[in-house]
Amino acid sequence: MADPEHEVKRQKKLSSPDARTQKKQRRQQKSRRSSTLIRKAYDLSELADVDVFLGIRDRTTGRIKTFCSDDDTGFWSSKMSHLDTYYPVPEQKTPKDFSPRKKTKTATSKKHARQSSSPELGSVSPATSSDIASQVNKLDSIKQVNESASYRKR
Secondary structure (H helix, E strand, O other), X not given: OOOHHHHHHHHHHHHOHHHHHHHHHHHHXXXXXXXXHHHHHHHHHHHOXXXXXXXXXXXXXXXXXXXXOOOOOOOOHHHHHHHOOOOOOOEEEXXXXXXXXXXXXXXXXXXXXXXXXXXXXXXXXXXXXXXXXXXXXXXXXXXXXXXXXXXXXX
């Protein structure tokens, strides 16, 4: 059995302002580290082309954070469905949670490159087969006119 005097001292120690600040700092550090670990798991799955499943369970609160690199039909899907029964509900991350930022940058740069290389093509609509046929006929008639003009010059 615990010593009652020791418990009172321990409670006073935990309620001091410095102790609260330290607890908050430890909690923030733990959160940052788990977020970094999940981000690194995503990086590993993208760079090494491997399936990654990461589970982090906080012993004090029982909260679970997971990262799964494959979709719902992949190798780890049975583990993900098993975690759905837990309370509190696990915070589940997938590559979709990380990708939009990178895809947006890539899409923006491709769009910018396309616009800078050919600005006049930005407003062109797709041509139909009848439009193309009429353009070919016009080119043929111009070609015939040019040939007859060059024949007359001889």
